[in-house]
Amino acid sequence: MLHTKCPRCRRGAMFSGGLYNFGSNKIYDHCPHCNLHFEIEPGYFYAAMYVSYALNVFEGFILVAATYAITHNADSPWLYTAAILIGLLLLSPINFRYSRVLLLYWLSPKINYQPHLDIDDTTPYL
Numbered sequence: 001m002l003h004t005k006c007p008r009c010r011r012g013a014m015f016s017g018g019l020y021n022f023g024s025n026k027i028y029d030h031c032p033h034c035n036l037h038f039e040i041e042p043g044y045f046y047a048a049m050y051v052s053y054a055l056n057v058f059e060g061f062i063l064v065a066a067t068y069a070i071t072h073n074a075d076s077p078w079l080y081t082a083a084i085l086i087g088l089l090l091l092s093p094i095n096f097r098y099s100r101v102l103l104l105y106w107l108s109p110k111i112n113y114q115p116h117l118d119i120d121d122t123t124p125y126l
Contacts, residue, residue, distance in 0.1 A: 001101055001102075001105050004097055004098075004101055006031040006033060006034060006036055006038075007036075007101075007104045007105045007108070007111050007113065008031065008034055008036045008111055008112070008113065008114055008117060009031060009033045009034035009036070009114065009117035009118055010113065010118050011031075011033040011034070011117070011118060011119075011120070012028075012031035012032040012033030012034060012036075013028065013032065014027055014028060014031070014038065014097075014100070014101065014104075015027055015028070015097060016028060019093050019094065019097065020093055025093055025096060025097070027045075027100060033117070034114075034117045036111070038100075038104065040108065040110060040111070044103075045100060045103070047103055047107070048099040048100045048103045049099070051099040051100075051102050051103050051107070052095045052096070052099035055095045055098065055099060056088055056091075056095060059087065059088060059091055059095075060084050060087075060088065063083050063084050063087040063088070064080055064083070064084065066083075067079065067080055067083040
């Protein structure tokens with residue numbers, strides 16, 4: 001799950017490009033290894049917005065706690081506003097990917113891990 005691999009075969013990549021590559025942070029339509037269609041039904045990834053919102057709230061609380069632990073300043077609301085906005089802006093590509101990964105791995109009852117698909121097709125048979 002941490003490597004953003006397909007939830008069914010755990011071999012094929014779910015995303016094209018790197019994490020912080022601008023313009024190429026897209027999810028594939030199908031798994032390149034087992035041909036699983038990632039968008040199970042039309043508009044399926046709209047539910048990832050709710051997962052992303054939960055991740056943002058959690059990360060916002062962590063950023064506030066870290067800002068207070070570093071600065072010990074409880075008087076300036078602008079310090080905390082700037083820390084949250086900048087921190088969440090930097091974490092947005094991570095939230096984009098992992099909201100979809102969490103949705104497919106944990107919140108999709110139709111998709112289960114199938115161990116017989118978790119084989120390496122690239123090694124030659126001797």
